[in-house]
Amino acid sequence: MRDVAAMKVPVRTILHVDMDAFYAAVEQLDNPVWRGKPVIVGAPPDRRGVVATCSYEARRYGVHSAMPSRAAGKLCPSGIFVPPRMERYEEVSAIIMGIFLEFTPLVEPLSLDEAFLDVSGAPAQWGGGISIAKELKRRICERTGGLTASVGVARNKFLAKVASDLNKPDGLTVVPDDVNGVIAFLAPLPVKRLWGVGKVSEERLSQAGIRTIGQLQVLPHAVLEEYFGVAGAKHIQELCSGVDDRPVETAIEEKSFSGEHTFDQDCADMEKVRQVLLEQVERVGERLRAAGRTGSTVHIKVRFGDFRTITRQTAIKPPTDSDKTLRDAAFTLLSRENICQPVRLIGFGVSGLAHSGNGEPVGEQLLLGDLLPSGLDMRQAALDRAVDRLRQTFGRHALKRGQWRSPSE
Amino acid sequence: MKIVIGKDAVLSGLQMVHGVVNVRPTLPVLSNVLLQAEADKLWMTTTDLEVSVRCLVDAKVGKAGGTTLPARRLLGIVRELPVENIDIDVDDKNNAVISCGSAYFKILGLPQDDFPAIAGYQGGSTFTLEQRVLKDMLQKTFYAASTDETRFILNGTLLSFKGNKLTVVATDGRRLALAEQELEFPKESEVDAIIPTKAVNEILRMLKDEGTVKVHVTKNQAGFEVENMVLTTKLIEGTYPNFRQVIPAQCEHRIAVERESLLTALRRVALLTSEKSSSVRLTFGKSKLKISASSPDVGEAHESVAIKYNGKEMTVAFNPEYIMEPLKNLANDEIYVEMTDELSPGVIKSDVPFIYVLMPMRIS
Numbered sequence: 076m077r078d079v080a081a082m083k084v085p086v087r088t089i090l091h092v093d094m095d096a097f098y099a100a101v102e103q104l105d106n107p108v109w110r111g112k113p114v115i116v117g118a119p120p121d122r123r124g125v126v127a128t129c130s131y132e133a134r135r136y137g138v139h140s141a142m143p144s145r146a147a148g149k150l151c152p153s154g155i156f157v158p159p160r161m162e163r164y165e166e167v168s169a170i171i172m173g174i175f176l177e178f179t180p181l182v183e184p185l186s187l188d189e190a191f192l193d194v195s196g197a198p199a200q201w202g203g204g205i206s207i208a209k210e211l212k213r214r215i216c217e218r219t220g221g222l223t224a225s226v227g228v229a230r231n232k233f234l235a236k237v238a239s240d241l242n243k244p245d246g247l248t249v250v251p252d253d254v255n256g257v258i259a260f261l262a263p264l265p266v267k268r269l270w271g272v273g274k275v276s277e278e279r280l281s282q283a284g285i286r287t288i289g290q291l292q293v294l295p296h297a298v299l300e301e302y303f304g305v306a307g308a309k310h311i312q313e314l315c316s317g318v319d320d321r322p323v324e325t326a327i328e329e330k331s332f333s334g335e336h337t338f339d340q341d342c343a344d345m346e347k348v349r350q351v352l353l354e355q356v357e358r359v360g361e362r363l364r365a366a367g368r369t370g371s372t373v374h375i376k377v378r379f380g381d382f383r384t385i386t387r388q389t390a391i392k393p394p395t396d397s398d399k400t401l402r403d404a405a406f407t408l409l410s411r412e413n414i415c416q417p418v419r420l421i422g423f424g425v426s427g428l429a430h431s432g433n434g435e436p437v438g439e440q441l442l443l444g445d446l447l448p449s450g451l452d453m454r455q456a457a458l459d460r461a462v463d464r465l466r467q468t469f470g471r472h473a474l475k476r477g478q479w480r481s482p483s484e
Numbered sequence: 485m486k487i488v489i490g491k492d493a494v495l496s497g498l499q500m501v502h503g504v505v506n507v508r509p510t511l512p513v514l515s516n517v518l519l520q521a522e523a524d525k526l527w528m529t530t531t532d533l534e535v536s537v538r539c540l541v542d543a544k545v546g547k548a549g550g551t552t553l554p555a556r557r558l559l560g561i562v563r564e565l566p567v568e569n570i571d572i573d574v575d576d577k578n579n580a581v582i583s584c585g586s587a588y589f590k591i592l593g594l595p596q597d598d599f600p601a602i603a604g605y606q607g608g609s610t611f612t613l614e615q616r617v618l619k620d621m622l623q624k625t626f627y628a629a630s631t632d633e634t635r636f637i638l639n640g641t642l643l644s645f646k647g648n649k650l651t652v653v654a655t656d657g658r659r660l661a662l663a664e665q666e667l668e669f670p671k672e673s674e675v676d677a678i679i680p681t682k683a684v685n686e687i688l689r690m691l692k693d694e695g696t697v698k699v700h701v702t703k704n705q706a707g708f709e710v711e712n713m714v715l716t717t718k719l720i721e722g723t724y725p726n727f728r729q730v731i732p733a734q735c736e737h738r739i740a741v742e743r744e745s746l747l748t749a750l751r752r753v754a755l756l757t758s759e760k761s762s763s764v765r766l767t768f769g770k771s772k773l774k775i776s777a778s779s780p781d782v783g784e785a786h787e788s789v790a791i792k793y794n795g796k797e798m799t800v801a802f803n804p805e806y807i808m809e810p811l812k813n814l815a816n817d818e819i820y821v822e823m824t825d826e827l828s829p830g831v832i833k834s835d836v837p838f839i840y841v842l843m844p845m846r847i848s
Binding site (some may be wrong): 393438440441442443444 | 526632654657658659660729730827829841843844845846
């Protein structure tokens with residue numbers, strides 16, 4: 076029998092590392108003349124689209140990410156608009172993720188420029204979380220040629236993430252390790268820092284005069300339940316006192332696969348909308364198969380010229396990774412909608428993911444000949460995989476459907 | 485409407501008809517049982533618009549009339565009443581007072597005019613056969629039907645009246661069960677009918693071991709009539725796949741095995757299958773069949789059963805549920821397993837005209 080006391084969870088040291096204005100910083104790195112100037116990565120100001128990231132110089136004009144580029148252009152007429160170069164960002168990201176792995180194998184990347192690190196098990200001679208954070212920032216700067224990161228050091232993911240955001244850019248924020256210290260650290264922060272407090276809850280709390288986490292900390296549990304429900308209140312109460320047990324997960328399993336396309340100009344041609352939808356279906360199908368997963372729910376998303384957005388979903392039984400099944404479901408959903416308005420965006424996604432079990436020791440149930448409809452599925456699956464292999468070898472456009480067809484073909 | 489009815493009569497009637505009632509029907513009145521009293525008889529009718537069941541029971545009718553009452557609620561009440569005569573008195577607002585001894589219930593019904601009309605059948609073919617025979621054929625096959633709604637054509641059991649035979653078939657694409665029986669009828673009556681699984685369940689509930697059943701088949705409906713009951717169902721529309729083509733003409737090896745001992749051994753060994761490894765391996769050796777299962781994360785089990793076999797040794801993997809289901813639904817002491825190799829279909833036969841074709845599982 077193991078000693079119960081010895082099984083107590085040890086105190087952890089978690090780092091949240093967030094690169095400062097990453098895409099814009101990479102652009103300034105590669106184009107020295109842009110340094111010190113407002114660089115805006117995203118769509119050009121005369122076109123439809125949004126800002127992906129902007130440099131701190133641009134932020135002074137009030138530009139921020141996710142803002143429409145047209146609005147950014149008005150706020151900051153001198154801004155240097157640059158289209159994103161994802162391959163280059165991925166390349167730099169790989170260098171940074173490599174540095175993380177020099178400190179710990181427990182790295183949970185959240186995106187190209189952001190990750191959680193669990194350094195609890197780091198050797199004592201490295202001197203604990205703060206020393207590691209300093210050394211990590213130094214190595215990033217050295218090996219990327221000058222990029223900076225902001226780091227939060229805390230006992231869990233929630234606190235580390237809050238901390239990294241407090242002193243940007245080039246920050247290093249340490250959350251106290253004792254309970255009272257944690258409570259005092261959180262108290263002055265606005266309620267929206269808590270996961271689970273979105274715009275709506277923030278607004279409702281604000282109407283009651285509650286703006287800081289400190290005010291939430293002293294609310295009785297019953298009052299929290301009124302705002303957040305029974306389950307939500309427990310979650311919020313834990314976060315308010317800085318409790319968060321979630322581990323750093325090195326391999327995150329996707330919960331869904333999706334893709335969407337925004338038309339350059341609103342599209343009234345439904346044949347074209349269906350074509351683009353089919354392209355999204357094929358891309359998602361390819362990713363599903365590459366990940367060895369199947370999906371049991373299919374959804375489509377349609378945004379109209381006036382920004383009205385609808386999503387429609389349907390269940391698929393049994394779960395599938397077949398392009399044909401996914402396409403039939405997507406087209407059925409689309410045709411039910413009777414769309415007579417120009418479409419701005421069309422999206423497709425699959426969720427309810429399970430492992431398709433390929434290559435696992437699971438036996439494969441054979442089917443009774445080609446006569447029965449299930450026999451067709453096997454041929455369809457073989458076709459999908461053959462197409463995937465061709466596209467991997469010769470590129471995405473090597474093979475295209477001659478004609479997009481309706482599910483009633 | 486005012487009747488006096490024995491508890492046993494009303495209870496047995498409700499038990500026959502309540503299975504059709506959906507828990508959450510599309511129309512409120514579909515939760516109800518239609519009661520129609522006339523001349524010492526009470527008709528009870530339920531429907532889900534696909535399947536309808538009518539049952540006739542004896543009653544003392546004080547005042548003829550009709551109403552509809554919540555079927556499950558009524559069944560619950562009747563089940564708990566003492567074994568005595570039950571008075572049911574319904575006013576013209578469809579409030580029903582049910583009394584029995586000193587027990588009193590008042591339940592609220594809906595007008596009988598709200599209840600959908602049950603379509604009668606016109607034209608088509610009519611067949612008469614022993615209830616026992618049809619029940620046995622359905623029992624041996626219906627479990628193999630598909631529950632996958634995207635294969636709606638397989639979501640039922642095929643009754644094929646052809647060539648002076650009734651052939652009953654169900655399949656889900658992995659296994660297929662078939663029972664056959666000689667039956668005389670004129671050539672022009674030949675017809676195929678795919679009966680939805682829900683209706684098959686109700687038919688099995690309705691059929692007894694004695695008496696005959698009349699089967700009517702029209703273009704889109706089938707009716708099953710026994711002494712005091714009628715079931716009508718919509719048919720699954722479409723053409724059933726050509727099932728004859730998946731039945732192997734002949735297999736290399738024929739193995740006789742005792743049904744019960746094979747079934748119990750499979751039950752035990754199947755306990756050690758898991759989601760990751762859902763197959764059992766059957767190794768046919770000289771006079772001995774070894775059944776084994778192993779899951780990397782659970783453990784392993786094996787057991788042997790005596791067989792009559794002299795051929796070469798071979799191992800085939802199957803989903804255990806798929807072998808156990810026919811074994812559970814057969815009554816024979818001895819059955820025959822026919823095998824060719826580990827990737828070809830296995831066949832289970834009994835001495836009556838029954839064939840079960842099962843595809844193996846490919847294991848690496």
